[in-house]
Amino acid sequence: MKIVLSFFLIFAASVLCLSNVFAQAYVQAHLPEGAKARIGKGGVYKLAYAPDGTRLAAASTIGVWIYDARTGEALRLFTGHTDYVRCVTFSPDGRTLASGSSDTAIRLWNAGTGEPKATLTGHTSSVYSVAFSPDGETLASGGSDEFIKFWDVRTGELLRTVAGHAGRIDSVVYSPDGETLASYGMDRRIHLWAAKTGEFLMTLDLEFEDAGLALDRIYAIAYAPDSQRLASGNSDGTIRVWDTRTGDLKSTLVTHASDVTAVTFSPDGQVLAGAEHLENDSTIQFWDVATGERLESFTGHTDRITSLVFSKDGGMFASSSDDETIRFWNPATGTPLRTLTGHNRERIRDVMYASHGRILACSRVDGIRLWDPHAGRLLKIVDFRERIFSTAYSPDNVTFACETSGGNVWLLDANTGANNETALTGHTEGISSLAFNRDGSILASSSADETICLWDVDTGELRTTLKGHTDSVQHAAFSPAGLTLASASDDGTIRLWDIKAGEVIKILDGHADRIRHVAFSPTGLILVSTEGDGTIRLWDIKTGEPLKTITPASGAFFTMYSPDGNTLASTDRKVIHLWNAHSGELLRTLTGHIGYIYSIVYSPDGQTLTSGGSDGTMLLWEIAQ
Numbered sequence: 001m002k003i004v005l006s007f008f009l010i011f012a013a014s015v016l017c018l019s020n021v022f023a024q025a026y027v028q029a030h031l032p033e034g035a036k037a038r039i040g041k042g043g044v045y046k047l048a049y050a051p052d053g054t055r056l057a058a059a060s061t062i063g064v065w066i067y068d069a070r071t072g073e074a075l076r077l078f079t080g081h082t083d084y085v086r087c088v089t090f091s092p093d094g095r096t097l098a099s100g101s102s103d104t105a106i107r108l109w110n111a112g113t114g115e116p117k118a119t120l121t122g123h124t125s126s127v128y129s130v131a132f133s134p135d136g137e138t139l140a141s142g143g144s145d146e147f148i149k150f151w152d153v154r155t156g157e158l159l160r161t162v163a164g165h166a167g168r169i170d171s172v173v174y175s176p177d178g179e180t181l182a183s184y185g186m187d188r189r190i191h192l193w194a195a196k197t198g199e200f201l202m203t204l205d206l207e208f209e210d211a212g213l214a215l216d217r218i219y220a221i222a223y224a225p226d227s228q229r230l231a232s233g234n235s236d237g238t239i240r241v242w243d244t245r246t247g248d249l250k251s252t253l254v255t256h257a258s259d260v261t262a263v264t265f266s267p268d269g270q271v272l273a274g275a276e277h278l279e280n281d282s283t284i285q286f287w288d289v290a291t292g293e294r295l296e297s298f299t300g301h302t303d304r305i306t307s308l309v310f311s312k313d314g315g316m317f318a319s320s321s322d323d324e325t326i327r328f329w330n331p332a333t334g335t336p337l338r339t340l341t342g343h344n345r346e347r348i349r350d351v352m353y354a355s356h357g358r359i360l361a362c363s364r365v366d367g368i369r370l371w372d373p374h375a376g377r378l379l380k381i382v383d384f385r386e387r388i389f390s391t392a393y394s395p396d397n398v399t400f401a402c403e404t405s406g407g408n409v410w411l412l413d414a415n416t417g418a419n420n421e422t423a424l425t426g427h428t429e430g431i432s433s434l435a436f437n438r439d440g441s442i443l444a445s446s447s448a449d450e451t452i453c454l455w456d457v458d459t460g461e462l463r464t465t466l467k468g469h470t471d472s473v474q475h476a477a478f479s480p481a482g483l484t485l486a487s488a489s490d491d492g493t494i495r496l497w498d499i500k501a502g503e504v505i506k507i508l509d510g511h512a513d514r515i516r517h518v519a520f521s522p523t524g525l526i527l528v529s530t531e532g533d534g535t536i537r538l539w540d541i542k543t544g545e546p547l548k549t550i551t552p553a554s555g556a557f558f559t560m561y562s563p564d565g566n567t568l569a570s571t572d573r574k575v576i577h578l579w580n581a582h583s584g585e586l587l588r589t590l591t592g593h594i595g596y597i598y599s600i601v602y603s604p605d606g607q608t609l610t611s612g613g614s615d616g617t618m619l620l621w622e623i624a625q
Contacts, residue, residue, distance in 0.1 A: 028376070030063075030077035032592025032619070036608075039362075039371060040617035041065065041074075042594070043345020044320040046087045046307045050111065051094040053311035056318055058326060059088035061345060061615040062594045064099050066114070069316060072328065072338045078114045080107055083594060084615070087129045092136040096153070100127030106141055108153070118156045122149055129171040133195060134178040140195075142169030142183055150198060162198040164191050171220065175227040180244060182230055184218045190232060192244060202247045206234070219261045224289070225269040233260030239274050239287070251292055255285065262308040262319075266331070271295065275305035275319070284308065284319060284329075296334040300327060348612025350599045352393040357604040361400070361414075362612050363391035368400055370414070373608065373620060382417040384410070392434035392443070399457065401443050403431040409445055411457065426453045426462050433475045438482035442499065446473040452487050454499065464502040468495055475517045475558075479524045484541075486527055488515035494529055496541070506544040511537065517558035521581070522565040530559045536570060536579075550584045552577055557597075562623070563606040571597045576611060576621070592619050 028037050042061035049056055049069065058065040064078040064085055083102035090097055090111060097111040106120040106127055125144035132139055138159065139151045146169060150159040167186035174181055174195060181193045190204035206218065217235040224231070229250065230242045239253040239260050257276035264273050272287045282305045284298035303323035310317050310331065317331040326340040346364040353360055353373075360373040368382040368391065386404035393400055393414070400412040407430055408423035429448040436443055442463065443455040452466040452473055471490035478485055484505065485497040494508035494515060513532035520527055526547065527539040534555020538547040556570035561581065568579040574597060576590040595615030602609055602623070609621040 029074070030079070032590075034588070034590050034621050035592055035619045036622045037373075037376060037620040038617055039342075039360075039376065039620070040344045040348075041342045043322065043324070043616050044306060044326060044343045045085070047309045047318055047320050047326070048089045048097075049309050049311045049316070049318070050090050051092060051312050053313055053316060055111075056309075056326070057088045057090065057097060058320060058343070059085040059099060060343065061085070062617060064088050064097065064109070066111075067326070067340065069311065069318070069328070072340050076114045078107075078109050080116055081105065081594070083126075086126060089130050089132055091132050091153070092134060096132075096136075098130045098132065098139055100130045100141055100143065102126040104143075106130060106139070106151070108139075108156075120151050120156055120158075122158050122161075123147070126168075128169060129173075129183075131172050131174050131181075133174050134176060138195075140172045140174065140181055142172040142185070144168045146185070148172055148181070148183055148193070148198075160198045162193060162200070164193075164200055165189065170218070173221055173223055175223050175244065176225050177227040179227065182221055182223065182244075184221050184232065186217070188216070188218060190218065190221060190230070190242075192230075192247075204230070204232075204242050204247055204249075206232070206240070219259060220263045220275075222264045222272075224265045225267060229289075231263045231265065231272055233263040233274055235259050237276070239263055239272065241272070241289075253287055253292055257283070259304075261305050264308045264310060265289070266310055267312060267314040271331075273308050273310075273317070275308055277304045282321060282323075286331075286334075296331075298329055298334050298336075300336055300339075301325070344616040346616055347595070347614040348598060348616065348618055349389065350391040351601045351610050351612040351618060352391070353601055353603050353610075354393065354397040355395050355604060356397070359397065360610060360618075361391075361393055362618055363388055363400075363402070365389070368402075368412075373603070373610070380415070382412060382414065384412060384417065384419070386410075390431055390434045392436055394436045394440040394457070395438060396440050399436075399440065401434045401436065401445075403434060403445070407431060409434065409443070409455070411443075411460070420460055422460065424453075424455050424460055424462070426455075426465065427451065429472075432473060435476055435478055437478045437499070438480065442478075442482075444476045444478065444485055446476040446487060448472040450489070452476050452485065452497070454485075454502075466495075466497050466502060468504055469493070471514070474515060477518050477520060479520045479541075480522060481524055484524075486518045486520065488518045488529060490514040490532075494518060494527070494539070496527075496544075508539050508544055508546075510546050511535070519558075519560045521561050522563060528559050528561065528568060530556050530570065534572070536568070538581075548584050550579060552586075558600075560600065560602070562602050563604060567623075569600055569602070569609055571600055571611070573597070574613070576600060576609070578623075590619075590621055593617070 046059040056067045056069045061084045066076040081101040087100045097109045108117040127143040165185040169185040181195045184190045192201040220233040255276045257278040259277045262275035282301040286295040301321040307320045317329040328337040350363040360371045365387040370380040390403040411420045427447040433446045450469045454463045469489040475488045496505040517530040536550040554572045559570040578588040593613040595613040597613045600611045612618045
């Protein structure tokens with residue numbers, strides 16, 4: 001069953017066929033201290049053009065990117081938020097940029113230098129929208145706490161707070177004349193407010209059905225330049241346009257899609273743009289505002305479009321999408337001008353080096369990416385028809401083992417993505433980890449069904465099932481020699497198994513909580529375990545006795561040895577700690593991920609530590625030996 005191909009030939013061909021756009025995901029500037037490179041730029045939620053049209057801001061999972069709108073060059077990354085940046089906007093004079101984040105804060109930045117000007121605090125949960133008044137004196141914000149807040153931009157003072165939505169507020173938008181503020185939220189209501197007083201004016205009610213489709217959600221709203229019309233993009237595939245003076249519905253534009261995820265008017269008010277999404281296809285459709293007729297269609301995005309923006313003069317148009325791209329268009333012709341890649345929002349689940357160190361693999365639910373970690377080039381994408389969770393890379397660099405959404409294990413050819421015809425089935429509950437032995441002939445899978453299955457990789461047959469734990473098995477790891485398997489369980493024990501006999505050698509008992517993770521030292525003489533309460537313990541494999549306990553101040557989720565055995569790396573949500581493996585002394589702390597860290601791995605030479613997180617990025621850290 002094991003598929004053996006010439007890896008070198010396919011590897012070389014992959015490099016030759018590489019498109020230049022892939023290199024855009026490899027970022028060596030704007031890095032956190034201690035990192036030498038970043039792969040991925042974070043998923044994009046919102047875009048905003050600077051008033052002069054020279055820059056484009058992108059609110060992302062790792063900060064605010066500032067791009068040169070003409071060349072696509074990344075100029076700056078504004079960092080300071082401690083969670084995903086959900087929204088961004090420029091002040092009317094272009095000097096200030098405002099961003100709102102899931103960290104509950106709003107930050108005001110010098111738009112030219114990225115220097116922080118102020119931090120506005122008052123929201124109690126994620127901030128999803130910020131908007132400057134046309135005179136630039138007031139900033140409005142809305143978020144998950146269901147409140148709209150108005151702020152004095154000059155002083156940072158909170159002017160007023162208004163309530164009216166029953167659910168998260170997704171957007172606040174000023175009318176161009178500055179008289180009205182529109183808001184919408186998860187309650188499927190659009191409210192209009194007096195911008196200067198916060199007085200409630202009216203509700204645009206969408207509680208009705210159209211063409212047999214119930215309206216479930218509003219995705220976006222936009223004012224026309226004359227302030228007299230407001231458009232909404234909806235989850236029934238329509239765009240609705242209202243008269244903001246009377247609240248009357250003026251027109252309904254019926255698209256060919258299931259959702260309209262973004263809308264915006266052209267600066268002259270003659271064109272309304274909508275992002276139409278249907279399954280794996282997304283199209284930007286221009287409409288004639290006066291007649292309701294379809295105009296240009298913009299195709300190229302392959303996933304849901306998250307934002308549409310015109311430059312102030314109408315000469316440029318930009319879009320962002322969950323397909324990991326930002327695209328620039330000529331709005332007059334529909335011609336694509338340039339594409340920025342690398343804006344991944346999918347969680348990095350596992351990071352793995354090939355044994356020779358020349359390939360770095362990362363798994364996501366939508367597939368596996370193979371990278372050249374030295375040049376930062378994307379070599380190959382290994383797709384699979386099901387969602388991928390746990391992943392392991394065979395020592396001969398030929399096979400990936402993947403747990404899929406169905407709870408099965410598949411063996412994928414690392415070069416072609418071809419898979420065994422039949423899934424490896426044997427567990428009765430979800431799989432928690434996968435691991436190959438030293439020569440790649442055996443695959444171990446641990447499960448919530450309290451067992452570990454050992455599989456013959458060549459035949460796909462189940463060799464044996466290791467039973468003995470009395471609760472979910474969270475993790476399993478082979479010793480360097482491949483003769484012993486360690487398993488960690490929610491029952492609070494570690495079991496050492498003789499692989500050939502399929503029997504327990506020792507039970508390591510001493511943790512007071514469930515055990516999340518285990519890893520052997522390079523010599524195989526010591527085992528490190530990570531407990532549910534964040535405690536790290538080192539065990540003597542020969543005697544089964546604990547050698548040392550490390551208690552990180554903020555805990556640990558998993559721990560691993562460096563290749564030389566002198567250092568331990570542990571993760572704590574968004575932080576990596578490096579410890580002296582012999583004394584337990586804390587050596588370094590690495591911070592830079594905005595999302596939680598889900599995987600770390602040392603390069604085979606021990607010079608680099610790579611981490612992957614929920615922010616969609618990998619960071620490559622310089623590790624001194």
